Amino acid sequence: MLSRIKITRWYGDVLVLLAGASMPLAFAPFSLYPVAFFSLAILYISWLGISARRAFIRGGLFGIGMFGFGVTWIFISIHEYGYVSLGLSLALTGLFVLVLSFFPALSAYLAVRLHNACFFRSRHLSMVLIYPAMWVLVEWVRGWFLTGFPWLNLGYSQIDSPLAAFAPVLGVYGVSYLVALTSVLLVATLIHNNGGIRGYYLTVCVLVWVLVAGMGKIHWTSAVDSPLTVSLVQGNIPQEIKWLPSMRDPTIELYTRLSSEHWDSDLIIWPETAIPLFYGQALPYLENLEKLARQHGTDMLVGLVYQEAGAKQYYNSMVSVGGQPGVYHKHHLVPFTEYLPLSGMLQAFIKILDVPMSDFTPGELGQPPLTLAGQKIGISICYEDAFGEEVIRALPEATILVNVSNDAWFGGSIAPQQHVEIARMRALETGRYLLRATNTGITAVIDPQGDFAAVAPQFKEYVLTTSIVPMAGATPYVRFGNIPILLLNVMILLGVFLVSRGKQTSQFQKHQ
Numbered sequence: 081m082l083s084r085i086k087i088t089r090w091y092g093d094v095l096v097l098l099a100g101a102s103m104p105l106a107f108a109p110f111s112l113y114p115v116a117f118f119s120l121a122i123l124y125i126s127w128l129g130i131s132a133r134r135a136f137i138r139g140g141l142f143g144i145g146m147f148g149f150g151v152t153w154i155f156i157s158i159h160e161y162g163y164v165s166l167g168l169s170l171a172l173t174g175l176f177v178l179v180l181s182f183f184p185a186l187s188a189y190l191a192v193r194l195h196n197a198c199f200f201r202s203r204h205l206s207m208v209l210i211y212p213a214m215w216v217l218v219e220w221v222r223g224w225f226l227t228g229f230p231w232l233n234l235g236y237s238q239i240d241s242p243l244a245a246f247a248p249v250l251g252v253y254g255v256s257y258l259v260a261l262t263s264v265l266l267v268a269t270l271i272h273n274n275g276g277i278r279g280y281y282l283t284v285c286v287l288v289w290v291l292v293a294g295m296g297k298i299h300w301t302s303a304v305d306s307p308l309t310v311s312l313v314q315g316n317i318p319q320e321i322k323w324l325p326s327m328r329d330p331t332i333e334l335y336t337r338l339s340s341e342h343w344d345s346d347l348i349i350w351p352e353t354a355i356p357l358f359y360g361q362a363l364p365y366l367e368n369l370e371k372l373a374r375q376h377g378t379d380m381l382v383g384l385v386y387q388e389a390g391a392k393q394y395y396n397s398m399v400s401v402g403g404q405p406g407v408y409h410k411h412h413l414v415p416f417t418e419y420l421p422l423s424g425m426l427q428a429f430i431k432i433l434d435v436p437m438s439d440f441t442p443g444e445l446g447q448p449p450l451t452l453a454g455q456k457i458g459i460s461i462c463y464e465d466a467f468g469e470e471v472i473r474a475l476p477e478a479t480i481l482v483n484v485s486n487d488a489w490f491g492g493s494i495a496p497q498q499h500v501e502i503a504r505m506r507a508l509e510t511g512r513y514l515l516r517a518t519n520t521g522i523t524a525v526i527d528p529q530g531d532f533a534a535v536a537p538q539f540k541e542y543v544l545t546t547s548i549v550p551m552a553g554a555t556p557y558v559r560f561g562n563i564p565i566l567l568l569n570v571m572i573l574l575g576v577f578l579v580s581r582g583k584q585t586s587q588f589q590k591h592q
Contacts, residue, residue, distance in 0.1 A: 087125060087126050087128070092126045092138065093137070093138060093141055095122060095126060096122065096123055096126045096138045096139075096141050096142045096145070097141045097142070097144065097145045098145065099118075099119045099120075099122040099123055099126075099142060099145065100119070100123070100141065100142035100143060100144065100145025100146040100148075100149075100184075101145035101146065101148065101149045102115055102118075102119050102145075103115065103116065103119045103120075103142075103145070103146040103149075103150065103232070103237075104146065104149045104150035104232065104494075106119070106237035107150065107232060107236060107237045107498055107501060108494070108497035108498050108500070108501040109494055109497035109498075111240060113237050113238050113240060113241045115237075116234060116237045116238070116259050116263075117259065117262050117263045117266060118263075120215075120234070120259065120260060120263035121263040121264075121266050121267050123138070123139070123142050123184075123188075124207070124211055124263060124264055124267045125267055125270075125271075126138050127188060127191070127192050127195075127211075128271070130192065131192070131196070132188075132189050132190075132192045132193035132196065133189070135188040135189055135191070135192035135193075136185045136186070136188055136189035137185070138188060139184040139185035139186070139187055139188025139189065140181045140182065140184065140185035140188075141181075142181075142184050142188075143177075143180060143181030143182070143183065143184040143185060144177060144178070144181045146181075146184070146232065147176075147177045147180040147181055147232070148177050150231075150232050150494075150498075151176070151177070151180070151231055151232065151495075152173055152177065153490050153491075153493035153494060153495040154173055154176055155169055155170070155173040156489070156490055156491045156493055156495075157417075157489045157490060158172055158173065160320075160491060161319045161320065161488075161489050161491075162417075180222070180229065183218050183219070183221065183222040184215075184218070186218055187214050187215050187217075187218035187219075190214050190218070191210050191211050191214040191215070194210050194214070194573070194576065194577065194580075195207055195210050195211070197580060198210075198576065198580045204268045204271070204272055204277070204281070206576060206580075207264060207267070207268065208261075208264050208265060208268055208281070209572055209573075209575075209576050210572075210573065210576055211260060211264045212257055212260035212261040212263075212264055212569075213257075213568075213569035213570075213572040213573050214569075214573065215234075215256070215257075215260045216253055216256050216257045216260060216565065216569050217566070217569050217570070217573070219233055219234065219253065219256055220253055220562065220566060223467070226415065227412065227413075227415050228466075228467065230252075230466050230467065231466065231498065231502075232498070233252055233253070233256055234255070234256035234259040234260065235247070235251075235252035235253060235254070235255030235256040235258075235259065235505065236252060236255075236498075236501050236502055236505055237259070238255050238258075238259060239501055239504050239505055239508070239530055242289060242292060242293035242296070243255050243258045243259065243262075243289070243292055243293075244296075244508060244530060245292055245293055245294075245295040245296035246258055246292045246295060247505060247508045247509045247530070247557070248295075248298075248300050248508060248509055248510075248511060248555035248556065248557055249295065249555070249556045249557060250556070250557060250562075250564055250565040251468050251469075251509050251557045251561070251562055251565065252468055252505050252509065253562055253565045253566070254557075254564075254565045257565060257568075257569065258288065258292060261285075261288065262285055262288070262289070265281050265282070265284060265285040265288075266285065268281040269281040269282045269285070299511075300511045300553060300554070300555040300556070301510075301511030301512065301528060301551040301552060301553035301554070301555065302551065302552060302553055303549045303550070303551060303552075304479055304550050304551060304552035305454070305455070305479070305549070305550040306549075307547045307548065307549050308346040308347060308453055308455070308480075308547065308548055308549075308550065309344065309345045309346050309347075309545065309546075309547055310345060310346065310347045310348075310349065310453075310515055310525070310545070310546065310547075310548055311339070311342040311345040311347070311348045311349070311543050311544065311545040312348075312349050312515060312516070312517040312523050312524075312525070312536070312543070312544040312545075313335055313338050313339055313348065313349065313350050313351070313354070313517065313543050314351065314517070314518060314519065314520070314521060314523040314536050314540070314541065314542045314543070314544065315331065315334050315335050315338070315350075315351070315354060315519060315541060316519065316520050316521075316539055316540055316541045316542070317331055317334075317488070317519055317520075318488065318520075319486075319488040319489055319491075319519075319520075322353075322356055322486075322488070322519075323356050327356060328356050328357060331354075331355070331356055332355060332365050334541070335350055335354055335355075336369065336372075338541065338543050339380070339543075340372070341543065342543055342545055343372070343373075343376035343378050344376070344378075345378060345545060346378065346379065346453040346454075347378070347379050347380070347381070347452055347453040347515075348373075348378055348379070348380045348381075349380070349381045349482060349484065349515060349517040350380070350381065350382045350383055350484075350517060351383055351484045351485060351486060351517045351518050351519045351523075352383040352396070352398075352461055352462055352484040352485050352486045352518070352519065353383050353384060353385060353396065353486055353519075354382060354383045354384065354519070355382060355383070355384040356384075357384060357385070358384070358385050358386070358387040358394065359384055359385065359386040359387055359388065359397070359399070360387060360388055360389045362384055366382070366399070366401060369382070369401050369402075370401050370402055372402075373401055373402025373403075374402050378402055379400065379401070379402045379403035379452040379453045380400070380401040380402050380403075380452075381398050381399070381400060381401070381450070381452060381457070381459075381482065381484075382398065382399050382401050383396075383397070383398050383399075383461070383484050384397060384399060385397065386399070386407060386409060393441035394440060394441060395409035395410065395440060395441055395442075395443055396409070396410040396413070396418065396440050396461055396462075397409045397410065397443075397461075398450075398459055398461065398482075398484060400450050400451075400452055403451065403452050403453070404450075404451045404452070406450035406451065406452075407450075408443065408447055408450055408459040408461075409441075409442070409443025409444070409447065410440070410442070410443055410461040410462070410464060411442050411443045411444065411445055411447070411464070411470070412442070412463065412464045412467060412470060413440055413442050414462070414463050418439075418440045445473075446473050448474075448477075449474045449477055449478040455478075455479045455480050455550050456474075456477050456478045456479055456480075457478060457479075457480050457481075457482050458471065458473075458474030458475060458477075458478030458480070458481045458482070458512075459474070459481075459482050459483075459484075460481070460482070460483045460484075460506075461483070461484055461485070462483075462484070462485040462486065464483070465483040465485075465499075465502060465503050465506050466499075466502050468505070468506060468509050468557070468561075468562070469561050469562050471506050471509075471510065472509070472510060472557065472558045472561060475510055475512070475554065475558045476552065476553060476554040476558055478512070479512070479550035479551055479552060480512060480513055480514075480515065480548065480550055480551075481506065481507065481510060481512045481513065481514040481515070482514070482515045482516075482517070483503050483506070483514060483515070483516045483517075484516070484517045484518070485499065485516070485517075485518045485519070486518065486519040486520075487499060487518050487519070487520060487521065487522070488519050488520040492539075496518070496520075496521060496522050496538065497522065499522075500516065500522040500524055503516050503524070503526060504526050504530040504531070504532075505530060507526040507527065507528060507529075507530050508528070508529060508530030509555065509557045509558070510528075510555060510557070510558055511528045511551055511553060511554075511555045511558075512528055512551050513525065513526065513527060513528060513533070513548040513549065513550075513551065514526040515548070520538065520539050521536060521537070521538030521539060521540075522535065522536070522538055523535070523536035523542065523544050524536065524544070525544065525546050525548060527548075528551055533546060533548070534546040
């Protein structure tokens with residue numbers, strides 16, 4: 081049966097390219113989460129009976145399909161709002177996809193090379209052990225290499241599946257492991273010649289799902305205070321006019337007017353850079369806002385670019401208004417838009433290309449939560465919520481999480497839906513309400529189970545008001561972060577390597 085399933089010819093390359101292109105269907109806005117298992121299973125089948133070098137090519141083709149369909153919204157940011165020429169925008173987007181495709185290619189090369197070198201009696205068992213562990217480790221590397229890009233990590237596709245219950249235990253990478261494990265178990269079930277062994281692999285697969293689904297009944301956190309009323313203000317300012325000098329007063333007046341209808345809320349949140357001014361320039365507006373907020377007993381959190389008079393550095397920041405003073409400066413900046421990595425090497429190149437770029441200063445690592453409405457608030461700005469290991473730095477002290485963003489950079493693409501899916505995973509991992517205020521959407525309140533408690537319509541002026549409950553306690557993921565899942569996969573791969581090396585040595589000695 082195994083020989084009939086091997087795909088060693090050119091059409092196998094086409095098949096993995098299509099399998100990769102189908103993978104984004106498992107993520108928002110399509111949310112067809114079973115697609116992830118079948119897409120990855122096809123990739124794993126395509127690795128049967130081929131060399132590691134050939135697997136590298138197929139892993140790369142899978143990545144080109146996956147990222148070529150799943151993240152090419154970056155073209156909109158570069159061309160339409162970054163004002164880069166069409167040709168250069170296409171070239172940069174293509175290069176971006178190729179770089180991301182290197183990671184599944186690397187995973188394929190390393191997994192197949194180790195599998196082909198194994199001296200396990202059961203070739204299927206070594207596949208079951210190696211493939212998921214290698215995929216997750218390389219996925220993790222993609223999440224930190226050159227500041228990281230963890231978009232389309234497998235685990236996010238399962239936010240609405242039973243496997244999501246594993247997120248508070250081992251985080252999104254733990255869920256990614258279960259997706260990869262399920263896929264390889266399905267492959268092992270399909271290709272094994274022995275009916276009894278096939279049944280064994282299928283049984284293991286079912287048991288994993290049953291056990292993980294049972295975790296969904298465990299409540300890792302609990303309410304710590306009475307409910308709060310929160311209002312998230314979505315101004316819907318188009319990106320192309322957001323920073324025009326003529327839009328400064330109208331924008332601030334709009335946000336102030338929308339907020340004035342909700343002074344009975346305990347907390348009002350404006351999105352990332354809602355005020356299109358530097359902090360020093362915005363002080364008269366902030367003082368007036370402070371006065372209004374104090375009159376009504378409401379705390380506010382407002383986004384702007386923070387630069388004090390005479391200072392050279394400026395930050396992407398959130399400022400507390402009306403309550404206890406405080407500022408959060410974004411720490412994890414977006415490369416090539418908020419700062420230039422390897423600036424000494426690339427400055428001249430970027431200047432030649434004439435690519436517009438900001439030069440923000442990163443905030444300090446481990447900034448303490450701000451206090452608003454009597455609660456400790458853990459804040460992330462835009463892209464920062466894609467890094468669970470960074471979000472948990474504010475926990476368990478923080479009782480509420482806030483993420484602000486300006487997804488107007490991505491127009492009507494699928495990026496905002498993918499982004500809010502990531503935010504849902506952060507709420508589930510931490511067992512906290514997450515308040516997500518954005519300029520054009522998707523503004524949402526997400527409950528500790530990762531579900532939408534309330535959602536604002538996209539591309540409309542809107543104030544999303546609802547009640548939330550501050551939460552206390554720590555999930556296993558909050559306590560230990562990514563360390564357990566990384567150690568587990570390293571130990572699996574190291575164990576396979578050592579056992580195989582020992583058997584190889586034993587066989588060599590027998591022939592001496």
